[in-house]
Amino acid sequence: MRTETRPPLVELTIVRVKEFLREPEALFWVFAFPLLLALALGFAFRDRAPDRVPIAVVAGESAETLARALAGSPGVSVRILESDRAEQELRAGKVSMVVRPGNPVVCRMDPTRPDARQGRLEVDAAVRRLNGQARDLVAIDAVHEPGRRYIDFLIPGLLGLNLMGTGIWGVGFSIVNARLKKLLKLLVASPMRKSDFLLSQILGRLVFLVFEASALLLFGWLVFRVPVLGSPLLLAGTALVGAMTFSGLGLLVASRAQTMETATGWMNAVMLPMWLLSGTFFSSERFPVPTQPFLRLLPLTALNDALRRIMGGATSLSAVAAELAVLVAWGAVSFVAALKIFRWQ
Numbered sequence: 001m002r003t004e005t006r007p008p009l010v011e012l013t014i015v016r017v018k019e020f021l022r023e024p025e026a027l028f029w030v031f032a033f034p035l036l037l038a039l040a041l042g043f044a045f046r047d048r049a050p051d052r053v054p055i056a057v058v059a060g061e062s063a064e065t066l067a068r069a070l071a072g073s074p075g076v077s078v079r080i081l082e083s084d085r086a087e088q089e090l091r092a093g094k095v096s097m098v099v100r101p102g103n104p105v106v107c108r109m110d111p112t113r114p115d116a117r118q119g120r121l122e123v124d125a126a127v128r129r130l131n132g133q134a135r136d137l138v139a140i141d142a143v144h145e146p147g148r149r150y151i152d153f154l155i156p157g158l159l160g161l162n163l164m165g166t167g168i169w170g171v172g173f174s175i176v177n178a179r180l181k182k183l184l185k186l187l188v189a190s191p192m193r194k195s196d197f198l199l200s201q202i203l204g205r206l207v208f209l210v211f212e213a214s215a216l217l218l219f220g221w222l223v224f225r226v227p228v229l230g231s232p233l234l235l236a237g238t239a240l241v242g243a244m245t246f247s248g249l250g251l252l253v254a255s256r257a258q259t260m261e262t263a264t265g266w267m268n269a270v271m272l273p274m275w276l277l278s279g280t281f282f283s284s285e286r287f288p289v290p291t292q293p294f295l296r297l298l299p300l301t302a303l304n305d306a307l308r309r310i311m312g313g314a315t316s317l318s319a320v321a322a323e324l325a326v327l328v329a330w331g332a333v334s335f336v337a338a339l340k341i342f343r344w345q
Contacts, residue, residue, distance in 0.1 A: 088312075163246055170205050242299070
């Protein structure tokens with residue numbers, strides 16, 4: 001009895017579909033992960049009032065009165081701070097503007113920031129509620145000097161984001177690609193330890209650190225005059241620790257991945273929460289207060305905060321000790337875990 005054969009294209013397609021269905025990791029990342037991500041983002045950005053603009057009122061006469069008036073506005077969150085602390089918070093991007101009570105009330109802000117412009121309108125409305133409909137009660141003290149603008153907040157965040165992306169992708173992709181090409185299988189027979197191989201991946205990644213960090217900082221200086229007001233040596237050391245931390249995470253992600261699809265899914269799963277939550281493009285202070293302890297424990301949050309503090313003027317190790325401790329802990333745990341679970345093929 002003659003068996004009817006199907007065209008080669010049909011047979012190959014059927015084989016590829018069966019091959020895909022036998023990869024549980026790929027099934028998870030293709031079907032389950034997008035649904036989980038949509039669920040998480042749906043809760044995070046569900047219908048609700050707009051995010052409050054963080055404002056610092058400088059302590060002094062009538063500060064309490066002005067703060068109470070601003071607290072009645074649904075569009076802002078208010079803190080009363082001493083003048084020096086308020087300026088530090090503005091420089092670090094923790095608040096969008098500094099308000100000095102007086103006649104007129106002065107809003108110190110970067111007018112290029114949309115949230116600062118929104119906050120200025122809320123301040124104007126609050127002052128009008130206190131003083132009737134009188135005009136010219138609010139003045140603008142525009143921040144233009146380097147070190148206090150939004151671009152000065154953004155560049156360190158982009159540097160941290162770049163260190164995370166190249167660390168995780170650069171190391172993770174290299175290992176998975178070598179595994180797929182059977183290169184790791186060949187290395188098993190060589191006289192080396194697993195720890196030497198994994199550590200070499202991290203050290204090899206650090207060769208490019210000077211070039212990628214310098215390129216972004218030089219671009220920021222030449223185009224936007226973004227300065228490094230703190231210690232350049234401390235900045236370099238912090239970037240080095242951050243790069244090693246994320247390279248360790250890249251090792252961990254790639255330790256068991258058998259396909260590029262699986263590795264890509266894990267890399268995105270590690271990086272995506274930090275893209276959203278770690279304050280790259282806006283301050284992580286905008287997220288609810290109960291989440292702040294968890295956000296500060298994310299490695300990208302720690303790195304971004306440390307880089308901003310140094311570029312804003314920090315010169316001592318103690319100024320960024322807490323952030324560096326978080327990075328070192330993540331890096332050490334990731335490397336030890338990767339060393340334990342890594343497999344060659």
